[in-house]
Amino acid sequence: MxxxxxxxxxxxxxxxxxxxxxxxxxxxxxxxxxxxxxxxNEADVRAGSRLKNARRLRRMTQAELGDLLGVTFQQIQKYENGKNRISASRIVAAANALGVPPDFFFDETEKATPDIADTSAEMRKLVDLIAAGDALEMNRHFSNIKSPALRKAVVSFVTAIATAADDQP
Known part of the structure; x- marks a missing residue:
């Protein structure tokens, strides 16, 4: 070489x-x-879960909410699963579309201002409870009852059962 x-x-x-x-x-x-x-992020997951619960209570599909927010239903899925963070402007738009205050999506400890009305906390608790599978089904059926007297009787019945359950060990 x-x-x-x-x-x-x-x-x-x-x-x-x-x-x-x-x-x-x-x-x-x-x-x-x-x-x-x-x-x-844990806060993103919680906010997404609340977004999903509020959307389901409104009987709105991901596609319908996506149309209102100007995003795809896949993006709504990512918000709801906490995979993607939802911007402040989209939180406000989602709150308006779902009829809840913007702070609905956050825990009390995550809020910037401590003097937020208690109604938001109550609404969050109610939505989380109602979004549970059996409670959501019960509410859907309850909404089909048109008679005010029958609705009142159902509420009295459920109240009596809940009171009796509170007395049990």
Whole structure:
């Protein structure tokens, strides 16, 4: 082999070693980035859950809410699952579309101002309770009862059962 060919092979070998080192560093960096990737934020998950509960209570589909907010139903799914954060402007738009105050989507401890009306906390508690599977089904059926007297009787019946259940150990 000629000396120039040996020099050329040595240069190529040096380049291959450099490429290998650079690719190793790049793979290490990719690993570091994915290892530090954050999961869903707890507050985002709670806000998304409340968004879903309020939407279901309004009997609104994800597509319908998405149309009102100017996003796809897939984006609504991501909001509801806490995968994507919902912006402040979209929170306000969602609150308007669902007939709840914007602070409905947050816990008392997450709010910026401490003097928010208690009705928001009560509404959140009510929506969380009603959104439970059996409670949601019961409310759907209850809304079909047209007679005020019959509705009052059902409420009295459920109140009596709840009171009796409170007395049980």
């Amino acid at each position: 000629s000396e120039s060919l040996l020099v050329r092979v040595a240069q190529i070998a040096a380049i291959v070693v450099c490429i290998y080192r650079v690719s190793s560093i790049l793979w290490w960096l990719v690993g570091m980035v994915t290892a530090h990737k954050k999961g869903p």
